Amino acid sequence: DQQVKQNSPSLSVQEGRISILNCDYTNSMFDYFLWYKKYPAEGPTFLISISSIKDKNEDGRFTVFLNKSAKHLSLHIVPSQPGDSAVYFCAASRAQAGTALIFGKGTTLSVSS
Amino acid sequence: ETGVTQTPRHLVMGMTNKKSLKCEQHLGHNAMYWYKQSAKKPLELMFVYNFKEQTENNSVPSRFSPECPNSSHLFLHLHTLQPEDSALYLCASSQGGDNYEQYFGPGTRLTVT
Numbered sequence: 001d002q003q004v005k006q007n008s009p010s011l012s013v014q015e016g017r018i019s020i021l022n023c024d025y026t027n028s029m030f031d032y033f034l035w036y037k038k039y040p041a042e043g044p045t046f047l048i049s050i051s052s053i054k055d056k057n058e059d060g061r062f063t064v065f066l067n068k069s070a071k072h073l074s075l076h077i078v079p080s081q082p083g084d085s086a087v088y089f090c091a092a093s094r095a096q097a098g099t100a101l102i103f104g105k106g107t108t109l110s111v112s113s
Numbered sequence: 114e115t116g117v118t119q120t121p122r123h124l125v126m127g128m129t130n131k132k133s134l135k136c137e138q139h140l141g142h143n144a145m146y147w148y149k150q151s152a153k154k155p156l157e158l159m160f161v162y163n164f165k166e167q168t169e170n171n172s173v174p175s176r177f178s179p180e181c182p183n184s185s186h187l188f189l190h191l192h193t194l195q196p197e198d199s200a201l202y203l204c205a206s207s208q209g210g211d212n213y214e215q216y217f218g219p220g221t222r223l224t225v226t
Contacts, residue, residue, distance in 0.1 A: 002155070032213050034198040041119070043217035044156075045204050089156070097209040098163030100171070103155040 001069055003027045004092050006104035015113045018054075021076040023090030027073065030092040034101065035064060035075045038087045048075070051095065080111045116140065117218035119204050125224045126194065134189040134221045136204030142216070143209040147179060150201040150220075162187060163209065164194040193226045 007025045018089055021035075023062045031052040036044035050057040050064045050073065057064050063076045087108050091101040117138045126132050139144065147159040159168035162181040176198075178190040187204055201222050205215040 004155070027157075033165075034214060037216075041219070043119075046214050046216060049214055093213060095208070095213055097213070098161050098168050099213070100146070100158035100161060100169060100216045101156075101215055104154075105155045 001026070003030075004080060004090055004102050004104040004105050004106070006088075006090055008052075009105070010108045010110070012110045012112065013080045015082055015111055019075075019080045019109055021075040021077075021088050021097065021107050021109065023075075024071055025073075025074050025092050027092070027102075028032050028071070032093050032095040033064070033066060033073050034091045035062075036089040036091060036103075037084075038089060038104075038106070044089055051083065052083075055088050065100070076089045079111075082113050085111050092099055117204060117206055117216055119202075119218035119221050121221060122219060123222045123224075125226060126191070127226055128194060128196070130194075131190070131192040133191065134202055134204075134223075136187040136189075136215075136218055138185055138187075138204075138206040138218075140206055140208070140216060142206035143184055144207045145184070146205040146207075147187065147189055148203040148205060148213060148217075149205060152200075156203065159189075175185060191223075194223075196225050199224045 034049040035047040038044045066073045087106040091105040144163045148156045160179045180188040201220045202222045204218040208213045
């Protein structure tokens with residue numbers, strides 16, 4: 001059974017609006033969460049992360065929110081830009097060096113101008 | 114050259130061939146990883162090397178054999194693969210310590226005929 005779930009395979013947003021990508025996890029042992037962005041023919045690119053001791057982390061246009069009680073995290077992109085169009089992966093792990101990341105299946109974001 | 118590089122980018126091999134995938138990281142990281150991404154599936158961890166020692170083998174068949182000669186290089190030796198092994202193989206590295214972000218290479222697209 002999948003431990004990290006991204007239930008929306010795709011999301012379409014207009015340029016300038018907010019994009020909200022969601023992720024749920026089942027394993028309460030996870031204590032570190034990451035978002036990656038992937039363009040075709042490239043490897044995933046690290047975007048932003050959050051430790052379980054926080055509920056929000058912000059980096060420019062990107063903000064990740066963590067709700068531990070609901071085992072839910074979300075990535076907000078404001079304002080959305082056409083260059084943000086890509087596949088976004090949520091990943092979770094134990095906060096431990098050399099530990100695997102457990103990935104969701106990804107959400108394809110399309111930002112139209 | 115910077116970041117994480119992988120060669121070759123594309124590989125077509127027959128089921129009786131032997132080939133190797135190469136990964137090199139120029140980030141001074143201490144941990145390296147092999148992941149596999151099959152169609153319609155999330156990225157799945159295959160192997161982890163932490164300070165050149167293999168610390169995780171995620172029940173990978175023996176037809177995949179990793180090698181980590183030093184902290185900057187990682188190989189994946191392939192022999193007698195099956196068509197279902199066709200996938201995108203991604204290498205990643207991470208610094209270790211309190212830094213858990215993993216940085217990915219562009220991947221090798223493998224097709225087994």
